[in-house]
Amino acid sequence: MSTHVPAGYKWWTGGKSPYNVSYGKLMMWIFLLSDTFTFGALLISYGTIRVSQNYWPDPNHVFNAFPLMGHTNLPLAFVSLMTFILIMSSVTMVLAVHEGHKRNRAGVEKWLLWTILGGSLFLSCQAWEWTHMITGSHAVLIDGQIKEIGATITQNPYGAAVPGLMHDGHQVTTPGPVGFGGFFFGITGFHGFHVFSGVCLLVLALVWTRIGKFDNLGHYEMIEKIGLYWHFVDLVWVFVFLCFYLI
Amino acid sequence: MSNEIAVQHGVIPHEVHEHHDVHHHHETFITKYVFSQDHKMIAKQFLITGIIWAIIGGLMSVLFRIQLGYPDVSLPWLEDIFGHWAKDGKIQPEFYYALGTMHGTILVFFVLTAGLSGTFANLLIPYQVGARDMASPFMNMLSYWFFVLASVIIMASLFVQTGPASGGWTVYPPLSALGDASQGSKIGMDLWLVAMAMFVVSQLLGGLNYVSTILNMRTKGMTMTRLPLTVWAILFTALLGILSFPVLFSGFILLLFDRHLGTSFYLSDIVLGGNILPNEGGSPILYQHLFWFLGHPEVYIIILPTMGLVSEVMSINARKPIFGYMAMIASMFAIALLAFLVWAHHMFVTGMNPFLGSVFVLLTLLIAVPSAIKVFNWLTTLWRGNIRFTPGMLFCVGFVSMFISGGLTGIFVGNSTLDMHLHDTYFVIAHFHIVMGVSAFMGMFAGVYHWFPKMYGRYMNNTLGYIHFWVTLVCAYVIFWPMHYEGFAGMPRRYYDYSGWESFKHFVELNRVISFAAILSFLVQLLFVYNFFYSIFKGRKVTSQNPWGANTLEWTTPIRPGHGNWPGEIPEVHRWAYDYGKDGKDFIPQTEPVGKDESTH
Numbered sequence: 006m007s008t009h010v011p012a013g014y015k016w017w018t019g020g021k022s023p024y025n026v027s028y029g030k031l032m033m034w035i036f037l038l039s040d041t042f043t044f045g046a047l048l049i050s051y052g053t054i055r056v057s058q059n060y061w062p063d064p065n066h067v068f069n070a071f072p073l074m075g076h077t078n079l080p081l082a083f084v085s086l087m088t089f090i091l092i093m094s095s096v097t098m099v100l101a102v103h104e105g106h107k108r109n110r111a112g113v114e115k116w117l118l119w120t121i122l123g124g125s126l127f128l129s130c131q132a133w134e135w136t137h138m139i140t141g142s143h144a145v146l147i148d149g150q151i152k153e154i155g156a157t158i159t160q161n162p163y164g165a166a167v168p169g170l171m172h173d174g175h176q177v178t179t180p181g182p183v184g185f186g187g188f189f190f191g192i193t194g195f196h197g198f199h200v201f202s203g204v205c206l207l208v209l210a211l212v213w214t215r216i217g218k219f220d221n222l223g224h225y226e227m228i229e230k231i232g233l234y235w236h237f238v239d240l241v242w243v244f245v246f247l248c249f250y251l252i
Numbered sequence: 253m254s255n256e257i258a259v260q261h262g263v264i265p266h267e268v269h270e271h272h273d274v275h276h277h278h279e280t281f282i283t284k285y286v287f288s289q290d291h292k293m294i295a296k297q298f299l300i301t302g303i304i305w306a307i308i309g310g311l312m313s314v315l316f317r318i319q320l321g322y323p324d325v326s327l328p329w330l331e332d333i334f335g336h337w338a339k340d341g342k343i344q345p346e347f348y349y350a351l352g353t354m355h356g357t358i359l360v361f362f363v364l365t366a367g368l369s370g371t372f373a374n375l376l377i378p379y380q381v382g383a384r385d386m387a388s389p390f391m392n393m394l395s396y397w398f399f400v401l402a403s404v405i406i407m408a409s410l411f412v413q414t415g416p417a418s419g420g421w422t423v424y425p426p427l428s429a430l431g432d433a434s435q436g437s438k439i440g441m442d443l444w445l446v447a448m449a450m451f452v453v454s455q456l457l458g459g460l461n462y463v464s465t466i467l468n469m470r471t472k473g474m475t476m477t478r479l480p481l482t483v484w485a486i487l488f489t490a491l492l493g494i495l496s497f498p499v500l501f502s503g504f505i506l507l508l509f510d511r512h513l514g515t516s517f518y519l520s521d522i523v524l525g526g527n528i529l530p531n532e533g534g535s536p537i538l539y540q541h542l543f544w545f546l547g548h549p550e551v552y553i554i555i556l557p558t559m560g561l562v563s564e565v566m567s568i569n570a571r572k573p574i575f576g577y578m579a580m581i582a583s584m585f586a587i588a589l590l591a592f593l594v595w596a597h598h599m600f601v602t603g604m605n606p607f608l609g610s611v612f613v614l615l616t617l618l619i620a621v622p623s624a625i626k627v628f629n630w631l632t633t634l635w636r637g638n639i640r641f642t643p644g645m646l647f648c649v650g651f652v653s654m655f656i657s658g659g660l661t662g663i664f665v666g667n668s669t670l671d672m673h674l675h676d677t678y679f680v681i682a683h684f685h686i687v688m689g690v691s692a693f694m695g696m697f698a699g700v701y702h703w704f705p706k707m708y709g710r711y712m713n714n715t716l717g718y719i720h721f722w723v724t725l726v727c728a729y730v731i732f733w734p735m736h737y738e739g740f741a742g743m744p745r746r747y748y749d750y751s752g753w754e755s756f757k758h759f760v761e762l763n764r765v766i767s768f769a770a771i772l773s774f775l776v777q778l779l780f781v782y783n784f785f786y787s788i789f790k791g792r793k794v795t796s797q798n799p800w801g802a803n804t805l806e807w808t809t810p811i812r813p814g815h816g817n818w819p820g821e822i823p824e825v826h827r828w829a830y831d832y833g834k835d836g837k838d839f840i841p842q843t844e845p846v847g848k849d850e851s852t853h
C-alpha cells in the first residue's frame with residue numbers, strides 16, 4: 006500500500022477506493038457524521054429552551070461536590086476528573102490502534118484493557134454524579150412550604166434564592182426551571198449510553214484479539230474503526246461539558 | 253503510464269474482490285428468498301413490501317374519501333368490517349383522524365421512502381456502478397429486516413383497542429405528548445414512535461451502504477461523472493437521509509420522555525380536562541423545528557430518486573442523451589443543500605419573527621431555480637426526440653407534468669404572506685400531493701415498468717400499463733386540481749365533515765367528485781398490482797440481453813443474473829451513460845471503448 010503515487014494521479018476513476026479508505030471505515034465516518042446531527046439536535050434544543058428561560062442555575066453552584074469530601078465546595082472539580090479520565094482513555098485508544106498497525110497482539114490487548122478501564126471509570130463517575138444529584142436534598146420553597154428535594158427530570162431545586170430565608174443553615178431557593186434536569190439527564194444519559202456501547206465494543210474487540218481473529222485476518226482495522234467511534238464519543242463529551250458545565 | 257498501472261494494482265482494495273467467492277455457495281430457500289443478502293433480492297423484497305403498504309395506505313384514503321364525499325350516507329357494511337369504528341355505518345371521527353394520520357405515515361415513509369429508495373437503490377447501485385453487490389450485503393439485509401420490524405409494529409398499532417396514532421402524520425405535541433388528550437394519543441402513539449425509531453435505523457443502515465458502495469466500489473473507468481443520473485440521485489438521497497433522520501430521532505426521544513417520564517421538553521402551561529398540568533418551560537414549537545428539519549429534506553428524499561429514474565428512462569426512450577448532464581447533477585446538489593435550509597416554511601404561522609420568515613421565504617424560493625433547471629432539461633431531452641411511448645416513458649412524461657403543476661403552487665405557499673391564508677388548507681394538500689405524492693408515484697412506476705424485465709426476466713403487459721397511466725393521470729388532476737380552489741376559499745384540511753359549515757357546504761358536491769375520482773384511481777392501481785404479479789409468473793419472456801437498447805451496465809449482465817451479477821470479470825467502463833443517437837449510432841454501451849475518430853460530447 007505504500008506504493009509511490011505519481012503527481013496528478015486520478016483517485017476517482019473507479020476500480021479502486023478513492024483515497025484508499027476501506028468501505029468499513031468510510032461507513033464509520035459517515036455514521037459519525039450522522040450521529041453528530043443527533044447530538045447537535047439535542048444540544049441545540051437544550052440551548053433554545055435554556056435561553057427562553059429568565060433564570061438558569063449556575064453550574065459552579067450545581068456541580069460542586071466530590072466523593073468523600075462532604076460539603077466542601079469544589080466547583081467543577083469532579084467533572085474535570087471525569088473529563089480527564091475520558092481523554093486519557095482516548096490516548097490509550099490511540100496506542101491500541103498504533104500497536105494494531107504493528108500487528109502486536111499483546112500490545113493491542115494491553116491498551117484495549119486500559120481503554121476499557123477508562124471508559125468504565127467514566128461511567129462509574131457519571132453514576133455517582135447522577136446519584137448525588139438525584140438523592141441530594143435542597144431546601145426549596147414550594148407552594149409556601151419549605152421542602153427538601155433533589156434534582157430529577159421533573160423537578161429542579163436550583164432556583165433563585167429567596168432573600169433572607171434560611172433553613173438548617175442553608176439558603177432556601179425557589180424551584181428552578183424543570184427543563185434543566187430533563188436536558189441534563191437526557192443528554193448526559195444519551196452520551197453515557199454511547200460510552201457504554203463503546204465499552205461493549207471494546208470488550209468484544211478484546212475477545213476477538215485474544216482468540217487471534219485479527220491475526221488471522223491479517224489486519225487490525227476493526228480496532229481502528231472502534232477507535233474512530235471512541236474518539237468521537239470523547240469529542241461529543243467536550244461539547245456536553247462545555248454546554249452543561251462551563252456555560 | 254506504466255507507473256500508474258503499478259499503482260492501480262497496489263491500491264485495489266480487498267473488498268472489490270471480496271465477493272468473488274461468495275456466489276457459488278449453496279443457497280437454501282431461507283437464504284435465497286427470506287434472509288437474502290443479494291441486492292437484487294433485497295430490492296424485490298422492498299418493492300413487494302412497499303406495494304403491500306401502498307395498497308393498505310391507499311385503501312385508507314378510500315375510506316376517508318367516503319366520509320368526505322358522502323358525509324350523510326350510512327353504509328352498514330362498514331360497520332360489519334370495522335365494528336364500533338364505523339358505528340351505524342358511518343366512519344366515526346376518531347376513525348377518520350386515524351385513517352388520515354396512518355395514510356400519511358404509510359405513504360410518506362413506508363412506501364415512498366423505504367419502498368422507493370429501498371427498491372431502486374438496491375437494484376441499481378451495484379448494477380450500474382458495476383459491483384457484485386453492496387459494500388456490506390449483511391447490513392443491507394439488516395436494513396430490510398429493520399424495515400419489516402417497523403412495519404410489523406405500525407401494523408400492530410392498527411389493531412390496538414384505542415387505535416393507532418391520530419394526530420396527523422407530523423404528530424405535533426401537545427396532542428401527541430399527552431396520552432389523555434385523545435384516543436390516538438395513547439398506546440397507538442407509542443407504537444408509532446417505536447416503529448419510526450426502527451425505521452430510522454433501517455434508513456441509516458441502508459444509507460451508509462448506498463453511499464459507501466457508490467464512492468468505493470465503482471468498476472474500473474466508472475468516474476463519478478460517468479455515473480448514470482439514477483446513481484447520483486440516490487447518492488444525494490442517501491446523504492439527505494443520513495443527515496436529517498437523526499434529528500427526527502432526537503425529536504422522538506424527547507417526545508417519548510415527555511410522554512412517559514414527565515419531562516417538559518415540549519410542554520408548558522397546559523390545562524387538560526380541567527386539570528392544570530405541572531409541565532412548564534417547554535415549547536411545542538421546538539418539536540416542529542426538529543420535525544421539519546427532517547420533514548423538508550424528507551420530501552426530497554422522496555422526489556430525488558424518482559428524478560434520477562425519470563432522467564434515465566426518459567433519455568433511453570427518447571433515444572437522445574439527457575440534456576445538461578452536469579446541470580442535472582449540479583441542480584440535484586443545490587436541491588440537496590437548500591433542502592436543509594428551508595424547513596421553517598412549514599412554520600410561517602407559528603408566530604415566527606417576520607424577518608426570519610422572510611429569510612426562509614428567500615431560501616425557499618431559491619429551490620425553485622434548480623427545480624426549474626431540471627424541468628427545462630427534461631423538456632429539452634424530449635424535444636425532437638425519437639420517442640418510444642413505452643409505459644415507462646409515459647409515466648416519465650406524467651412525472652414532469654405533475655412536477656411542474658405542483659412546483660408552481662410551491663411558489664404560492666413559499667411566500668409567507670400568501671401562506672398565512674393558505675396554510676393548513678386544501679391548497680397545501682393539493683400542492684404536496686401533486687408535487688410529491690403523484691409525481692413520485694409516476695417516477696416509481698416508470699422505474700418499475702422499465703426495470704421489470706431486469707428484475708424478473710419478463711415484461712409487464714403494455715395495454716394494462718397504458719390504461720394504468722391514463723386513468724391515473726386524469727384522476728390525479730381531477731382529484732387535486734379542485735382542491736386548490738377549496739384551499740383558496742379557506743377550506744381547512746383534516747376536518748371531519750364540511751357539510752355543516754356555512755362557508756364550505758357548497759363544496760359538498762365537488763368533494764363527491766373528488767371522492768369518486770379517488771376511488772377510481774385506487775381501483776386502477778389494483779390493475780397495476782395484478783399486472784405486476786401476473787407478469788412475474790406469466791409475463792412475456794425477455795429474450796435479449798438488452799431489450800431497451802440501453803447503455804448502462806445492468807444490461808450487460810445475463811437475463812437472469814446469479815449472485816455476483818456478472819459470470820466473468822466485471823466489465824470496464826469507457827464512456828458516460830448517455831451516448832444515444834451519436835455519430836449515427838442508435839446507442840453505444842458504456843463498455844464500448846471510445847473510437848479513434850469519435851466526436852466528444
Ligand code: HEM
Nearest residue numbers: 551555597598620659662663665666675676680684687688
Ligand atoms: C418549488 C418548490 C417548492 C416550494 C417553494 C415549496 C413550498 C412549500 C411550502 C411553503 C409548504 C408549507 C405550506 C403550508 O403548510 O402552509 C409546503 C408544503 C409541503 N410541500 Fe412543498 N414546496 C416545493 C416543492 C415541493 C416538493 C418538490 C415536494 C416533495 C417532493 C414538496 C412537498 C411538500 C409537502 C409534503 C408539504 C406539506 C407537508 C404537510 O404540511 O403535511 N414540496 N411546500
Ligand SMILES: [Cu+2]
Nearest residue numbers: 548595597598
Ligand atoms: Cu418543505
